[in-house]
Amino acid sequence: MAERKPKLLIVDDEPTTRDLLTQVFTRRGHDVLSAKDGFAALEQIKAESPDVILSDLNMPGMSGFELLSVVRRRIPGIYVIATSGAFAGDGVPNGIAADAYYAKATGLTYLFDLMQNASLPNPASRNRSSSATPIWISPTDRDASLKAQVLISCSDCLRAFSLSVEAADFVIHETLCVYCGTQIHYATVQPMNPASPLQFSSQERARAEQ
Ligand SMILES: [Zn+2]
Incomplete structure (x- = not known):
């Protein structure tokens, strides 16, 4: 078998x-x-x-x-x-x-x-070192100073709280859950770039539509 x-x-x-x-x-x-x-x-x-x-x-x-x-x-x-x-x-x-x-x-x-x-x-x-594994978040609205408001979900108490973060991608930050005090690691990553290598760029798309 x-x-x-x-x-x-x-x-x-x-x-x-x-x-x-x-x-x-x-x-x-x-x-x-x-x-x-x-x-x-x-x-x-x-x-x-x-x-x-x-x-x-x-x-x-x-x-x-x-x-x-x-x-x-x-x-x-x-x-x-x-x-x-x-x-x-x-x-x-x-x-x-x-x-x-x-x-x-x-x-x-x-x-x-x-x-x-x-x-x-x-x-x-x-x-595996799970404590150092960050939560990845995609800030949707970041302003000129690169500060972004994000929602962080605590993996311990499962409650979410919002935080103003330095949205420098791929940098791992540390914060404490505002409810239960658990240490949380997080990092930001840009929402998907619509012109990623596997897809058509806007230029190519415009050319195709002509
Ligand atoms: Zn918590």
């Missing part, structure tokens, strides 16, 4: 990427679930928990940065692979709550290796 392959949840806002990866891993014998952003992924996880999450980082709605820090806190048993076209290399980028990292468009062989590793009873690459 064949061994059971891990159940996989693919999170990506690009339908073509989602469909391609779903096909590839279904063919390799995995049960595959998919979601188009962080919110949809959390709904999916509530309904049916996966063994492994493969999540894009830059998505509209709830980004992968935010999704993965929620998953790490609430369901630490899930093996998490972050993926993006924005960071090169095979190390997990600083502050991202993932067990492994896959740079998009670098061939599927490495991704298969990562999935193989995720199937082991105690995956070797678990290098």
